[in-house]
Amino acid sequence: MDELPLDGVLVVELGSRIAVGAAGGLLAQLGAHVLLVEPPAPRTDHKWAQRDLFAAGKLSRIAVGREAAALAQAADLVLVSSDLDGAAPDSPAIVCDITACGTTGPLAGRPLGDTDLQALCGIADTTGAADGPPLAIGVPFLEMSAALYAAAALLAAWRVRRAGGPRQDIEVALYDVAVNALTTFLPNHFGGRTPTRVGNWHNLIGPWNSYRAADGWVLICTASEPQWRRLCSVIGRPQLVEDARFATLAGRVAGRPALDEAIGAWTRGRTVEACVAAVGAANIPCGPITRLAALADEPNLAHRAMVRSLTGSDGATCLVPGSPFRADSWRGRAPEAIPARDGDRAAIDRLLAARPPGAPSSARASLPLAGLRVVEIGQYTTAPLAARYLLGFGAEVIRVEPPGGEASRAWVPGQDGMSYFFAMFNGSKRALELDLAGASGRAALADLLRDADMLVDNLKPGALARLGFDPAKLAALNPRLIHCAISGFGIDSAYPERPAFDSVVQAMSGLMDATRGDGVPYKAGISIADIGGGQFALVALLAGLLLRDRTGAGQAIDLSMQDGAAWLAQTAWRGAPEATALARACTVGDVADHPQTAARGLLYRQADRRGLTWWMLGPPVRLSATPLVAPDPAEPLPRA
Numbered sequence: 001m002d003e004l005p006l007d008g009v010l011v012v013e014l015g016s017r018i019a020v021g022a023a024g025g026l027l028a029q030l031g032a033h034v035l036l037v038e039p040p041a042p043r044t045d046h047k048w049a050q051r052d053l054f055a056a057g058k059l060s061r062i063a064v065g066r067e068a069a070a071l072a073q074a075a076d077l078v079l080v081s082s083d084l085d086g087a088a089p090d091s092p093a094i095v096c097d098i099t100a101c102g103t104t105g106p107l108a109g110r111p112l113g114d115t116d117l118q119a120l121c122g123i124a125d126t127t128g129a130a131d132g133p134p135l136a137i138g139v140p141f142l143e144m145s146a147a148l149y150a151a152a153a154l155l156a157a158w159r160v161r162r163a164g165g166p167r168q169d170i171e172v173a174l175y176d177v178a179v180n181a182l183t184t185f186l187p188n189h190f191g192g193r194t195p196t197r198v199g200n201w202h203n204l205i206g207p208w209n210s211y212r213a214a215d216g217w218v219l220i221c222t223a224s225e226p227q228w229r230r231l232c233s234v235i236g237r238p239q240l241v242e243d244a245r246f247a248t249l250a251g252r253v254a255g256r257p258a259l260d261e262a263i264g265a266w267t268r269g270r271t272v273e274a275c276v277a278a279v280g281a282a283n284i285p286c287g288p289i290t291r292l293a294a295l296a297d298e299p300n301l302a303h304r305a306m307v308r309s310l311t312g313s314d315g316a317t318c319l320v321p322g323s324p325f326r327a328d329s330w331r332g333r334a335p336e337a338i339p340a341r342d343g344d345r346a347a348i349d350r351l352l353a354a355r356p357p358g359a360p361s362s363a364r365a366s367l368p369l370a371g372l373r374v375v376e377i378g379q380y381t382t383a384p385l386a387a388r389y390l391l392g393f394g395a396e397v398i399r400v401e402p403p404g405g406e407a408s409r410a411w412v413p414g415q416d417g418m419s420y421f422f423a424m425f426n427g428s429k430r431a432l433e434l435d436l437a438g439a440s441g442r443a444a445l446a447d448l449l450r451d452a453d454m455l456v457d458n459l460k461p462g463a464l465a466r467l468g469f470d471p472a473k474l475a476a477l478n479p480r481l482i483h484c485a486i487s488g489f490g491i492d493s494a495y496p497e498r499p500a501f502d503s504v505v506q507a508m509s510g511l512m513d514a515t516r517g518d519g520v521p522y523k524a525g526i527s528i529a530d531i532g533g534g535q536f537a538l539v540a541l542l543a544g545l546l547l548r549d550r551t552g553a554g555q556a557i558d559l560s561m562q563d564g565a566a567w568l569a570q571t572a573w574r575g576a577p578e579a580t581a582l583a584r585a586c587t588v589g590d591v592a593d594h595p596q597t598a599a600r601g602l603l604y605r606q607a608d609r610r611g612l613t614w615w616m617l618g619p620p621v622r623l624s625a626t627p628l629v630a631p632d633p634a635e636p637l638p639r640a
Helices: 018-029 046-055 065-074 114-120 141-162 174-180 186-190 225-234 238-242 249-254 256-268 272-281 292-297 299-303 345-353 382-392 420-425 439-450 471-477 502-507 528-551 561-568 588-592 595-599
Strands: 010-013 033-038 059-062 077-080 094-099 169-173 208-213 216-221 286-288 307-311 317-321 373-377 396-401 430-433 454-457 482-487 555-560 603-607 613-617 621-623
Touching: 010 018, 010 065, 018 033, 018 046, 018 077, 018 094, 018 141, 033 065, 046 317, 059 345, 077 141, 094 141, 114 141, 114 174, 141 169, 141 174, 141 528, 141 561, 141 621, 169 174, 186 420, 186 588, 186 613, 208 256, 208 272, 216 256, 216 272, 216 502, 225 238, 225 272, 249 256, 272 286, 286 502, 292 299, 292 307, 299 561, 373 382, 373 439, 382 396, 382 420, 382 454, 382 482, 382 528, 396 439, 420 613, 439 471, 454 528, 471 555, 482 528, 502 528, 502 561, 528 555, 528 561, 555 561
Parallel strands: 010 033, 010 077, 033 059, 077 094, 094 169, 373 396, 373 454, 396 430, 454 482, 482 555
Antiparallel strands: 169 621, 208 216, 216 286, 307 317, 603 613
């Protein structure tokens, strides 16, 4: 078995929230012994509604009161949910409390569920048809996203503790997670616009929609003028290219109904497989909307062993996710068994008896990543999100951008040539403009990487290698470099050349099948596959750093957004009901102006060096001894 980042770490899982169960599962994948503390009588609420799913890969013990408190005393890390289960027991461990609304603000302590929070925080108002009701995403995305943030915070705090720093408390609130997930909608609000639902279309580009085929649904996305022209040829309507109504991108967005009818007429006469083959052959992003019942047979998920069958506690088959963590020197430990209730009491006693005494700690605390350098070659959401929180944990982040800067700098709305999205998402990073197609740009990148601790990119698979930075070259440049490559389907993939956007990954991971309104599958309005991809990269990089602290060796991490999105959908694998249609949901503007948002410091105004004032996002995690760095707004590219 490969050495894993959390080998020897003891986690006690006390809380009832789905997020607690999911976070415990992530820590088990990274090598920790996770003790699932179960109630004396079986329960059917919260995570216990799918007890076997969240028990997989863990050790089970029934314990309450003093016995549960004693387990927490012996732990390194403790997971609780105080809004559902009461205050955490006193413990020398690092304690992470995952709640709905946190411990401050007018909503503090309210034990709201995922659907309630989607409605309250504007997320449901971004999902569904423009002329239909708001839809709650068909999986508990906020719980699962909170689990990823909790895992990242625990890894960062554990690194501080291992270096002799103090124990600390961590707080993750689903409300805070929800506000941070609105990054593609808040800019419109800041710019004086009203964000709206657009179904499966894209706000700014297209054609981009889901279409009925003869035997299912297919998603087709055009993001450029050449792709639009090729799509017209594929569907046998080349005359549309010359149609004045669709001559501009704005015209195509305005002409959605007519374009959807033309494309839909072509797809309805073909199978999903035939549609994907024809559109994909033209190098246009597309994919089938995979049914949850067929997820285990999805070629890439099968190739990467992401859907596993285990025998449940009742003897029936239980589907559980494999591990999205794949590195050249280690892989996440996929669950191998589901424990019986209280079936590991003797094994837990032996484990506790063999535990070494705790290491002494100091009151002094440095930021978890103080003194480390991260190089980001990213665009839009995934790599920038991971780097954003690495910066928050104390690292220096250098963004490598193409000549003229990354495309999202110019998105509207914005100020003085920079978008609200870019300023908010890339604050305090140092930008460096490099032409990697030229020898001087590649030489400059090589110089950067020689002194870097981490590299995170979301380029197409193989793009760095084609520039001369394959794994062997990176290892030669810097044997301690931890490199995380984020892509739609992974480097080791059944689809090595398939382009992917967030919508395509949602379609091919079961997420859209889980979110249906009147039978139509809908993507989540927020970019949940992109967000999940960035969060998994953050966790993988922090885990890789813990392993490097012990071994001194760098790693190459292959992260698939589809793996992460399938993991997000795991609670729906046994069959999802129709997504919840809501009579009313708060708007993005409502949540931006909500007193809870202000009380939690989730939106704050900050001036840049030019005197322009920007809205910035406060972090969704709080560490008591090492609070995350609050970034300043992003700056323009430096002038040559």
